[in-house]
Amino acid sequence: MAQVMDRSKTAIDFNATAKTLAESFSGKAQEHDNNDKFVAENYAELKSAGLICAAVPAELGGQGASVRTLCEVLSIISAACGSTGLALAMHTHQVAIPAWRWHHQEPARPMVEPLLRRIAAEKLVLLSSGGSDWIGGSGKADRVDGGYKITARKVFSSGAPAGDILMTSAIFEENGEKTVLHFGAPMAAPEVTVLDTWHTMGMRGTGSHDVQIDGLFIADDKIPLQRKAGEWHPAFQMIATIAFPLIYAVYLGVAQSARDIAIDIAGMKPISHRAQAIAGRMENALVAARLAHNFMIEAAERNAPSANTVNDVMIGRRLVEENTIRTVELAMELAGGASFYRRTELERRFRDIQAARYHPLQKEVQAEYAGAMALGHPIAEIY
Template sequence: MRTISDDFVACLAQRAADAEDLRRLPDATIADFRASGLARLLLPARYGGEQAPFPAILEPVRRMAHGCASSAWTLGFYTLHNWMLALFGEQAQDEVFADGPVLCPAPLAPTGRGVPVDGGVRLSGRWSWATGIMAADWVMVGALCGPDDGMYPALALLPVKDVAVEDVWHTDGMRGTGSHDVVVTDAFVPEHRLVTVIDIYGGTAPGAALHDTATYRWPLVPALSLLAAMPALGAAEFVADAFATRLGERVLAYSGVAQKQQPAAQIRLGDARVRLRALDGLLGETVATIETLVADGAKIPRPVRAQARVAAAHIVHESRAVVADLLESSGASAHFLHNPLQRAKRDIDVISGHVVFDYDVSRELAGACEIGVPISPIAMV
């Protein structure tokens, strides 16, 4: 399994403030990412990739978040999106992977319209949350394609020259992701650069059959949600580590008492550690369930997919709560901008707002699927 070096994580930490100021990843981070080979982790072997088992992506992204959650999120999604591109048909893969892995943002909400024309669609629309767009080679977007009386949700793949970037990413957290809006105006997308959302969600996309491995049989929503939870979990682990270090150094104002002597601080640290261990166990069990099914060639049923999504949402929900609890006991000095604890809190607050982590909706879908209540065929499960 590929690992991320301590030096790589340290560099992300050193550049975290610059990433916030730039509202994108520094060029040096992009260069280090390309040199690291991480982008090849889930790339098919026929295109020079490692074609690793899908879960191999999770630990590196989790580790990167110990340095910078924005960097972990962006680089993790660059890696994931090369996996997604391997779900398109052979012609699209030959085209996009001609020179190896690419940097490809993927705002997936179907806020565009693809009108059928000879050989493909004419695509127009505007998409938010295009993470990493400022360094992109290609872009994937969600759109409603087909005739007015027979529209279907699909993903469309375009070269970055076909999109315009709207600078909108002025946020209080995850600033380094550069998740600006993109606009497409009447761009032609050939048929081979479209894939239906139903196939992507179900793990039955055409590209998966090209590669003799279970890696590409993972369904999208479990893959995306578990990957996206890793920056939150990694950030929470970092905060717990930093809090423990801080306890050894901090002397409380006025009383002059070392905080490490306070039972309340010891309790908070012990509580954080056991909660994070529980999340690690939930992650491992969720991944193992899906890995077993895809290894057997089974189609992943919707209840299992829904349970994976709610597990990811719970990981983020609990990671956020752990961070908030530890920051509450860290004093006002933790909120100086030079202190990475406050950045971790702001970042995880923004991560928790991602649609896939909606805690109520995730729990509702999991419960509905378990008892057989009908849900939308394009619900995110």
């Protein structure tokens, strides 16, 4: 197996690049939030800076960034604009997954290399339909000559207005057996439509609209994976291991920025033991989130996706969720009444951080999965 190489030191300075972009994105974030406006102009800057192809191996024309480096970038950007960070994370994990396969699964190289080269050369934006297409799958695939006709409605497709390819799936049913077919749907196809549905409490600029697919033909040779519906597959162990550290880096960045805003506001007030205690609890929660997130990254860095790795990642995911939300709540409390004003930008962080609740595995399912693992019970259908 090839070793993962982080070539960020010889390509671009990711930390400095992310900070420069964050300064630009910060000034526009409130407008996007106020108007449910997709962060379209930020994508142009992300492409120009090389971050759209950051996860592509350097040998294929990308930046060769590791999962850890990508997480740092996503946290910095999300501190300025959670919507840009989350939309970028959804693209980034769809690139990081085939990149991982290129590094670690040599037989998969001919399958994933053409896409990775296209992302680097054409700056393609990949969309994830993960909100629709977790392990149960969704949508319908009807068998036709040479392939399938797809009918589906995919929700939570972050970055939809800027997307080039929707990485998605549909269910083919035959003789009572359900098979999930995975494929990429070209967003420019006439059978694919972005619906204006993303009007939400938080993360308003992500453009996570529904995508409607009506009779799109997918040829047999464009379906790289088929799996049984409704149970864990090794491919999903890999997806969960790589994707969730990247996604939850976003919430760590949102929490960090809320903490910083609250500290600045509290610093202008008289010294108070109560404020010190609130600030201390906020610091505890933020450090707990950082530690849990690092635990997720370390699980990914083992480069050995399995049920155990998924368990570690999902335990970390739950702890990051809990503690980032708690951090922002305490930031609101520390800032006091000032936090209620939009101009302080704390209330936006409070709304954005709520999205941490809704990615798989949500808390009750995660607890069931972890408990089954501890007890030695089957986990194949816990998702």
